[in-house]
Amino acid sequence: MSDLILSETHGPVLVLRLNRPEALNALNLALMQALAAALAAADADPAVRCVVLTGSDKAFAAGADVREMQGKTYAQVFAEDIFGPEAAAIARIRKPLIAAVSGYCLGGGCELAMLCDFILCADTARFGQPEVNLGIIPGMGGSQRLTRAVGKSKAMEMVLTGRMMDAAEAERAGLVSRVVPMADLMAEAVKTATTIAAKSALAVMAAKEAVNRSQETALAEGLLFERRQFHALFGTQDQKEGMAAFIAKRPVQFSDR
Numbered sequence: 001m002s003d004l005i006l007s008e009t010h011g012p013v014l015v016l017r018l019n020r021p022e023a024l025n026a027l028n029l030a031l032m033q034a035l036a037a038a039l040a041a042a043d044a045d046p047a048v049r050c051v052v053l054t055g056s057d058k059a060f061a062a063g064a065d066v067r068e069m070q071g072k073t074y075a076q077v078f079a080e081d082i083f084g085p086e087a088a089a090i091a092r093i094r095k096p097l098i099a100a101v102s103g104y105c106l107g108g109g110c111e112l113a114m115l116c117d118f119i120l121c122a123d124t125a126r127f128g129q130p131e132v133n134l135g136i137i138p139g140m141g142g143s144q145r146l147t148r149a150v151g152k153s154k155a156m157e158m159v160l161t162g163r164m165m166d167a168a169e170a171e172r173a174g175l176v177s178r179v180v181p182m183a184d185l186m187a188e189a190v191k192t193a194t195t196i197a198a199k200s201a202l203a204v205m206a207a208k209e210a211v212n213r214s215q216e217t218a219l220a221e222g223l224l225f226e227r228r229q230f231h232a233l234f235g236t237q238d239q240k241e242g243m244a245a246f247i248a249k250r251p252v253q254f255s256d257r
């Protein structure tokens with residue numbers, strides 16, 4: 001397995017840990033490919049009955065990697081379908097997948113957590129879709145899954161302002177199933193996963209499909225629309241300026257072009 005994803009087993013529970021500490025686990029293509037491969041392998045491995053996906057204490061993931069995306073054109077992101085195949089592969093996993101979130105969970109990181117079946121978080125967790133600050137929009141399901149999770153008003157506010165919500169607000173809004181003290185997060189996630197692992201794997205798989213079904217009517221349409229809008233924004237100067245300003249650590253100056 002790639003060193004971008006660390007793994008450990010706790011009986012029937014596999015823990016996968018995003019491992020790019022130098023960039024707050026920002027998601028680049030290599031990491032997303034490694035994660036999709038690790039999850040596909042877990043899905044095929046009869047010894048694994050539940051998976052926990054986590055990051056570091058400081059960040060689950062602070063978004064897609066701005067440095068990797070910065071210079072891309074519309075033609076590139078559209079042709080590459082950036083993260084599209086990897087996100088689809090993660091969504092296809094049939095075994096239960098729990099996100100254990102501590103610290104920043106932003107942009108593509110929040111979208112990745114929402115791709116999991118449910119989110120347990122530490123009291124330090126902070127969720128947000130700050131893409132608008134970079135002159136882009138969410139591209140891996142944020143506008144669709146966040147809206148389904150917390151309702152239109154809060155999702156719209158989050159996506160339009162880029163503000164973060166803390167763990168307590170995320171629990172009140174229904175984005176996360178539970179908040180626990182940071183020191184207990186992994187023990188609680190593994191304990192929850194172990195509970196699930198003790199059930200009938202067939203019933204668990206059927207239950208996951210049934211609950212997901214409730215979310216997915218017309219979701220594919222929304223996801224494709226969102227992805228194409230995301231790609232199109234790489235044709236704007238504001239995307240170049242937004243990402244350049246982030247990397248240069250200077251205030252952003254959008255020109256609406």
Ligand code: CO8
Pocket residue numbers: 022023024026062063064065066067081082083084104106107108109130131133134137138139140227230
């Ligand atoms: N990409 C690349 N590098 C990052 C990212 C990122 N998203 N986030 C943090 N880093 C890097 C920083 O550049 C910094 O590196 P260096 O030390 O080399 O300067 C290092 O991680 C530590 O970060 P900070 O010094 O900024 O740490 P702070 O504690 O001061 O701040 C924050 C933490 C608030 C989380 C801050 O890092 C931040 O605002 N990060 C960016 C958040 C963001 O904008 N995320 C959205 C990115 S766009 C996105 O996710 C699009 C998703 C769509 C993808 C799918 C397409 C289909």
